[in-house]
Amino acid sequence: MSFTIPETMRAWQVTTPGPIDGDKAPLELVEKPVPVPNVGEVLVRVLTCGVCHTDLHVTEGDLPVHKSHVTPGHEIVGEVVKLGESANRFKIGDRIGIPWLRWTCGVCEYCRSGQENLCPNSLYTGWDHDGGYAEYVTVPEGFAYRIPDQFDSQTAAPLLCAGIIGYRAFLRANVPAGGSLGLYGFGGSAHITAQIAIDQGIEVHVLTRGDDAKRFALKLGAKSAGGAYDLPPVKLDSAIIFAPVGDIVPKALAGLKPGGTLALAGIHMTDIPQLNYQAAIFHEKNLTSVESNTRSNGEEFLRLADRLDITPETTAYPFERADEALRYLSHGDIKGACVLRIGE
Ligand SMILES: [Zn+2]
Ligand SMILES: [Zn+2]
Numbered sequence: 001m002s003f004t005i006p007e008t009m010r011a012w013q014v015t016t017p018g019p020i021d022g023d024k025a026p027l028e029l030v031e032k033p034v035p036v037p038n039v040g041e042v043l044v045r046v047l048t049c050g051v052c053h054t055d056l057h058v059t060e061g062d063l064p065v066h067k068s069h070v071t072p073g074h075e076i077v078g079e080v081v082k083l084g085e086s087a088n089r090f091k092i093g094d095r096i097g098i099p100w101l102r103w104t105c106g107v108c109e110y111c112r113s114g115q116e117n118l119c120p121n122s123l124y125t126g127w128d129h130d131g132g133y134a135e136y137v138t139v140p141e142g143f144a145y146r147i148p149d150q151f152d153s154q155t156a157a158p159l160l161c162a163g164i165i166g167y168r169a170f171l172r173a174n175v176p177a178g179g180s181l182g183l184y185g186f187g188g189s190a191h192i193t194a195q196i197a198i199d200q201g202i203e204v205h206v207l208t209r210g211d212d213a214k215r216f217a218l219k220l221g222a223k224s225a226g227g228a229y230d231l232p233p234v235k236l237d238s239a240i241i242f243a244p245v246g247d248i249v250p251k252a253l254a255g256l257k258p259g260g261t262l263a264l265a266g267i268h269m270t271d272i273p274q275l276n277y278q279a280a281i282f283h284e285k286n287l288t289s290v291e292s293n294t295r296s297n298g299e300e301f302l303r304l305a306d307r308l309d310i311t312p313e314t315t316a317y318p319f320e321r322a323d324e325a326l327r328y329l330s331h332g333d334i335k336g337a338c339v340l341r342i343g344e
Helices: 053-060 153-160 162-173 188-199 211-219 248-254 277-281 295-307 319-330
Strands: 008-014 027-033 041-051 076-083 095-098 101-103 136-140 180-184 203-207 224-226 236-241 256-264 286-289 314-318 337-341
Touching: 008 319, 027 319, 041 095, 041 153, 041 319, 053 319, 076 136, 076 153, 095 136, 095 153, 101 136, 153 162, 153 188, 153 295, 153 314, 153 337, 162 188, 162 236, 162 256, 162 295, 180 188, 180 248, 188 203, 188 211, 188 295, 188 337, 203 211, 211 224, 236 248, 248 256, 248 277, 314 319, 319 337
Parallel strands: 180 203, 180 236, 203 224, 236 256, 256 286, 314 337
Antiparallel strands: 008 027, 041 076, 041 136, 041 337, 076 095
C-alpha cells in the first residue's frame, strides 16, 4: 500500500507579528503547498509539535522576522514520507524528531571547532524556515534525531527543544557534582532539566511565579519552591534563568555562592537592570548565556533522557487551537509543556 502525499496542507503562519492577545491575530491557519524536500532533505508528515516560548517570540515579533509568513514550531515529531535526492540516513516510515537548529555551514571557525551552535550562518526551524505548526515539513537529514522508542510522540515533542536547550543550559551552568542548582521559571524546559539534575544527585531549588508550577516542582523532587524574585533559601553553586525576564538577573546573581555560575537560557530577554558590582559580580561570579545547541548536545541529551526515564509533563492541544496554546503559554503558570496533536 503506498501513501499518497497531498499537494496542499493546513499550516499556521505568522501573518502580522504582534501581541498574541492583541486586536489583530498574529497567527492564521491557512492552506499552502506541501513542501518538496531538497537534496539531502526528507519530507516528514507531522505527528506532534511542541509549543515553545520561542514560538511566542517569533509570533509576537520579539525576534526580527527572518522569513515572512513563517510557520512556527521546532519541537516536531513526525514520520518520514519522502526522501529528497541523495538522502539516505532514514527510511520511509521512520519516526524522527526535528529541532530548532536546522542547518549550520560546516566550514566557519565555530563549526570547525565543535561550536556549531555559534555558527553565524546557522538557520533555525520555525524562524528561517517553515516549522511544525503544519501537516508536513522538510528537514536536512543530518539535523534530525531518532526518537527513543519508549517515548510516545506527544511526550517526545518537548524533548526536542525544551529538553535539549535545557540540557545545554545545564552544561553551561557548570554545576559541581552533588552541588546545588537554582531554576528560575518552571515551564517546559526547566521541568525536564530539573529531572536530569535531580537524577544526578544535585539539589534543585525552583523560583517561579504560579502556585501550580511551585507544587509541580516539589512533586518532581525540588528541595524548595519560591517566588521568581525571592532569594533562594541557601546560596547556590549554579542557577539557570528560563524566564525571559531580565529583572530576575540581579536577584539570581545575589543568590549565588562565590565562584558560582548563572546561565541565561533564553534566546530573548528583557533588559537587565543596572548591576551592583559587589552584590552581583564580585567574588568571581560567572554570568553566561546559552545559544541553541550542537547536534552532539542533542544526541547526548536524548540518550540520557532515554536512560534516566525522563518524563516530560505535556498538555495536548488540537492542531486547530495552536493560537490558544500560545496564549496559554504567554500567561505563565503552566505545568510542563503544551503539545499540538497534528497527524496522529
Ligand atoms: Zn558555521
Ligand atoms: Zn524552543
